[in-house]
Amino acid sequence: MGADDNFKAFETKPVHLPFRPFFLVAVVDAVLGGSGWLPSAFGLQAFGPAGLSAGDWHRDMLLFGMVPAVLTGFLLTALPRWTGHRAVSPRTTHLLILSWACSRAGFLVVSPSLGLTFSSVWILALLSIAARAVIASRDRRDIKIVLLLAVFCASNGLVAASYQVELALRLALVSIISLVAIIGGRVVPALTVAYVESAGGRIVLSRSTPREYAAALATGSALCSWVVAPEAQLTGFACALAAFSQAARAAQWKGWRSLSSSTVLGLHIGYGWIVVGFGLLAIHIFAPAMLGQATAVHAWTIGAVGTMALAIMASMIRKHGRLAFRPSMPATCALAAMTSCCLSRLLIEALPAYFGLLASLSGALWIVAFGLFLLAYGRALSQVAVK
Known part of the structure; x- marks a missing residue:
């Protein structure tokens, strides 16, 4: 897909844009995750579920909250263009948002493990949506995105089960950095070309x-x-x-x-x-x-x-x-x-x-x-x- 196709203006007719709610909840999780660390920096008790350290709160809210929210919003919007597969329905988006809400409620009200379990379900749903789009369109290029989502989902489940947590956290971080490298490798050069050309310049990468x-x-x-x-x-x-x-x-x-x-x-x-x-x-x-x-x-x-x-x-x-x-x-x-x-x-x-x-x-x-x-x-x- 070329830069022009990647960044042409959006259609004027109303359309479902999955990134909107997920980018909003990503900001919520980002602020909550950052806020949890502030009291403990001065030796005070951080807010959050009982028995959860500030570091764990900070980690879980960001790694298994903010990050999948950004990924969900981005992939649900970008994958239909990358694969040619039909976009997800508003109902699917609402169900995924409900999964996020259950994860947050479970994490804050009941226990971190319950919240992380719901987060695993949410990421698994995103994985199935991405896999269906990639397989149906025979899009070999994006198989690696599906595989990395599977690793990320598995790491979330391991942390929720408190099994091999250090290994699971490294797996989670590796899958995220890999996704950033893959997505960045497409978006960064394409947007650079689009920007330079929109300013009337010429650029060849x-x-x-x-x-x-x-x-x-x-x-x-x-x-x-x-x-x-x-x-x-x-x-x-x-x-x-x-x-x-x-x-x-x-x-x-x-x-x-x-x-x-x-x-x-x-x-x-x-x-x-x-x-x-x-x-x-x-x-x-x-x-x-x-x-x-x-x-x-x-x-x-x-x-x-x-x-x-x-x-x-x-x-x-x-x-x-x-x-x-x-x-x-x-x-x-x-x-x-x-x-x-x-x-x-x-x-x-x-x-x-x-x-x-x-x-x-x-x-x-x-x-x-x-x-x-x-x-x-x-x-x-x-x-x-x-x-």
């Missing part, structure tokens, strides 16, 4: 097929090795190679041509955090006394996932709302706040004496970023068109 395959192989090998042997020297070499290959891949997309568009630039920055995460993970493995694993993980979760979530949601809203690349100060500030949030969290390793200050600053900036996003796009997301 020379994407090397061997380089793309090398990046995919190196990244897959590094992530699989990290899941199985997170501290092995071989994993460190694999991560260093993945960082180099992903940097070479991203350089093909000429991100410097999008400096005047915060949304497109945000996509490049978000993808760049994948490279940083691999590099930091390699440093941790070779010099664990110098750098903790949490630093690399947060480069991925805050930098890559958080930034890409904001930028991709903004891009989809703009596309379907006929906003094109119109500048938005709140949206620009949201991306700046997310970048500052990630840098604040990464500084904790270097300045452990300021843990409380930096952790609370990072959590506050995370909430500010999503609050500004809602300020920029809340009206567009609240509009309902279901025919």
